[in-house]
Each structure stands twice: as C-alpha cells, then as structure tokens.
Amino acid sequence: MASTIRVRATSSGETTEVQALIQHPMDTGLVKDPKGELIPPHFIQQLTFEYDGKNVFLADWGPAVSKDPYVKFSFKGGKKGDDLKISWVDNKGASDTTTAKIQ
Amino acid sequence: MRPVIRSASAVLALTAVWLGLVPAASAVDTPDPVADARAFQKFFVEKFPKVKLEDFVNGPYSMNEDMYRQWQDKEQFPPYDFSLDAGKEMFGKPFKNGKSYADCFPNHGIGVRQNYPYFDEKEGKVITLELALNRCREANGEAPFSYVKDEMAALTAYMAYTSRGKPFDIKIPNDPRALEAYQNGKRYFYTRRGQLNFSCASCHVQNPGERIRAEVLAPAIGILNAMPIYRSEWGGMGTTSRRFTTCNSQIRGVPLEPQADEYRDLEYFLSYVSNGLPISGPGARP
Numbered sequence: 001m002a003s004t005i006r007v008r009a010t011s012s013g014e015t016t017e018v019q020a021l022i023q024h025p026m027d028t029g030l031v032k033d034p035k036g037e038l039i040p041p042h043f044i045q046q047l048t049f050e051y052d053g054k055n056v057f058l059a060d061w062g063p064a065v066s067k068d069p070y071v072k073f074s075f076k077g078g079k080k081g082d083d084l085k086i087s088w089v090d091n092k093g094a095s096d097t098t099t100a101k102i103q
Numbered sequence: 104m105r106p107v108i109r110s111a112s113a114v115l116a117l118t119a120v121w122l123g124l125v126p127a128a129s130a131v132d133t134p135d136p137v138a139d140a141r142a143f144q145k146f147f148v149e150k151f152p153k154v155k156l157e158d159f160v161n162g163p164y165s166m167n168e169d170m171y172r173q174w175q176d177k178e179q180f181p182p183y184d185f186s187l188d189a190g191k192e193m194f195g196k197p198f199k200n201g202k203s204y205a206d207c208f209p210n211h212g213i214g215v216r217q218n219y220p221y222f223d224e225k226e227g228k229v230i231t232l233e234l235a236l237n238r239c240r241e242a243n244g245e246a247p248f249s250y251v252k253d254e255m256a257a258l259t260a261y262m263a264y265t266s267r268g269k270p271f272d273i274k275i276p277n278d279p280r281a282l283e284a285y286q287n288g289k290r291y292f293y294t295r296r297g298q299l300n301f302s303c304a305s306c307h308v309q310n311p312g313e314r315i316r317a318e319v320l321a322p323a324i325g326i327l328n329a330m331p332i333y334r335s336e337w338g339g340m341g342t343t344s345r346r347f348t349t350c351n352s353q354i355r356g357v358p359l360e361p362q363a364d365e366y367r368d369l370e371y372f373l374s375y376v377s378n379g380l381p382i383s384g385p386g387a388r389p
Contacts, residue, residue, distance in 0.1 A: 068182065
C-alpha cells in the first residue's frame with residue numbers, strides 16, 4: 001500500500017517549510033456508525049518530524065484533530081537534498097514512517 | 104436567468120407575430136439547446152464581468168478573492184490526493200475475469216470524462232460516467248459500487264484527472280428522445296421543490312457568489328466540471344450523485360435514488376450548457 005504520509009519540504013536557504021498530509025480516520029470514539037454502535041477511538045497520538053537526528057517538530061495529538069490531518073510549519077536550517085523523517089503512532093499501536101528529501 | 108428568458112421569448116413572440124401562421128405556443132415550446140447554452144453562458148459572463156468563462160469551473164473560488172487565495176494554497180497539497188491515488192490503483196487492477204475498466208471505455212478510459220454523460224440511442228436514455236462504471240463492473244461479474252462516495256468517487260476522480268483541461272463536449276444526437284431527456288433535465292433544474300421551495304436555479308443561477316449561511320454558492324455553469332469533489336463539510340469525497348441528492352435534502356425535499364432518470368437528465372442538461380468549459384476535477388470545496 002502507498003504511504004499514508006505525503007510530505008513536501010522546501011528550503012529557502014535559512015529556513016525549511018514543511019507541509020504534510022496524513023491519511024488517518026482520527027475517530028474520536030464518540031461517533032456512532034449507521035447501526036447505532038460506537039466507533040471505537042482511533043487517532044494519532046504522536047507525530048514527529050526528524051531532521052539530522054533531532055526532532056524539529058513533535059506533536060502530541062488527541063481525538064480533537066480532524067480526519068486526514070494537514071500540518072504546515074517551518075524550522076531553521078535544513079539543506080536541499082537532506083532527509084526529513086516523518087513518523088506517527090496511533091492509539092492502537094499502529095504506525096507509519098516515511099522519509100522525504102528537502103527540495 | 105429571468106432577463107434572458109424575457110428577451111428570448113420577446114424575440115420568439117415577434118417572430119410568431121411576423122410569420123403570422125405559427126401558433127405562439129409551439130414556437131415557445133420548441134427546445135433549442137444551442138441557443139439555451141449560449142444564453143446560459145452569456146448570463147453568467149454578464150453577471151460576473153470580472154470572471155473569465157473558463158474560471159467558472161472553480162465554483163465558489165471564482166466568486167470570492169479571499170477564498171481563491173486560500174484555495175490556491177490548498178491546491179498545492181490537495182485533500183483529494185489520497186482518493187486520486189486509490190482511484191488510479193483501482194482503475195489499473197483487473198477484475199477476477201482478467202478484464203479491467205479500461206476495456207469498457209473508449210481510449211481505455213483515459214481522457215474521456217468530457218464526453219460523459221452521453222445519450223445512448225440504443226437504450227434511449229442518458230448514460231453518465233458513474234452509471235457506465237457500475238455497468239462495466241456488473242458486465243464483468245463484479246458487485247456495483249455505491250454511487251455516492253468512496254470507490255466510485257476515487258474512480259471518477261482518476262478519470263477526471265486524466266481529462267483535466269479538456270473542454271466538455273456533450274452532444275445531443277438527432278433523436279427526439281435525446282431532446283426530450285435534455286428538456287426533462289432542464290425542467291428539473293428550474294422546478295421548485297422541497298419544504299424550502301427552492302429550485303436548483305434559485306441558488307446556482309440567481310444567487311451564485313452570495314452566501315447561504317457560511318457557504319459561498321457556486322455558479323451552475325461549470326459546476327459539474329469539478330466533480331467529483333472533496334468537501335471539507337463531508338469530510339471526504341463525493342460524486343455528482345452525492346451532490347444532487349444532498350442538494351435535494353438540504354432544501355428539505357426527498358432526494359431521488361442516485362442515478363434515477365431525472366438525475367441523469369439533469370446531469371445531461373447541466374453538462375450540455377457547460378460545453379466548452381474545461382474539466383477541472385477532482386476538486387476541493389469547503
């Protein structure tokens with residue numbers, strides 16, 4: 001299966017702007033399905049962006065974040081052609097990791 | 104639409120008087136899709152002199168500068184991306200009998216979105232892309248998909264994507280049934296219904312660019328060029344069928360079954376009057 005993470009990181013020399021889109025249901029545990037049964041909570045708990053062995057962005061998420069979340073931030077440094085590692089872990093223990101080249 | 108109708112009927116009335124012999128009623132009733140489409144496009148161009156004709160396919164974004172800027176940002180990372188990928192994968196995957204979607208469509212289904220819906224002279228009915236996809240599945244022994252979202256949206260998203268930029272090219276063959284289907288769709292478009300007593304035209308012809316609660320209404324012209332769409336309100340993708348059925352329930356009417364004859368005729372009419380405008384689907388809407 002294709003990766004659940006889409007990333008685009010562009011360096012402008014001093015800073016790197018990162019955009020990411022993650023495919024995840026982000027169920028809160030409060031919503032019922034058409035049969036009236038609760039959909040169990042299923043959401044991303046931690047999201048990390050790692051550059052050069054250091055975390056440049058770390059988010060502790062809960063059920064209040066939307067389905068298929070989108071993140072945009074920038075950090076100081078980052079060179080063109082370098083790797084940026086992105087990973088998430090959800091409350092069911094599932095995870096996904098991907099590496100993107102900074103453009 | 105009102106001024107256009109008035110001037111059109113004035114011309115017709117004049118001709119009728121001039122000719123003397125033609126009964127006025129039949130002159131007015133004779134459908135003329137070519138003139139309809141021209142008048143329809145002219146109406147929007149005159150109502151929104153700043154908007155280029157081909158920009159109407161961007162729906163509410165063509166009406167509101169602020170939304171346009173936000174959308175430009177969003178398009179760099181479009182929310183329909185996952186669905187598009189899924190659609191591409193599904194489209195390329197053969198059925199159990201070894202055939203695939205490509206075998207059901209002209210040009211293997213690539214870059215053909217602008218020709219749908221078309222009028223099938225054998226069957227005497229309008230065939231939409233969604234209907235053709237499900238028929239293709241059934242003909243190959245697969246269960247049909249739901250018309251409103253998920254797989255159907257993914258497949259149509261991929262087919263629209265491969266047709267981006269190609270102008271809508273809907274034809275009305277020389278067949279009285281085709282003209283009847285067109286007229287039927289037009290009638291559906293202008294008929295008021297539901298508890299709120301709205302017609303499709305109430306919102307999408309009389310009030311595009313205006314707000315209905317927090318939403319900016321899209322112009323009817325080019326509205327199908329962007330289908331299927333990712334709607335943030337739905338939290339997912341939706342097809343033309345989904346758009347039609349939810350429009351009807353939002354005006355507190357009882358929606359028809361997806362791909363009912365009326366909806367197919369409506370899609371035929373609405374696509375025909377957008378002839379010449381480029382396919383921009385899949386789209387993203389708030």
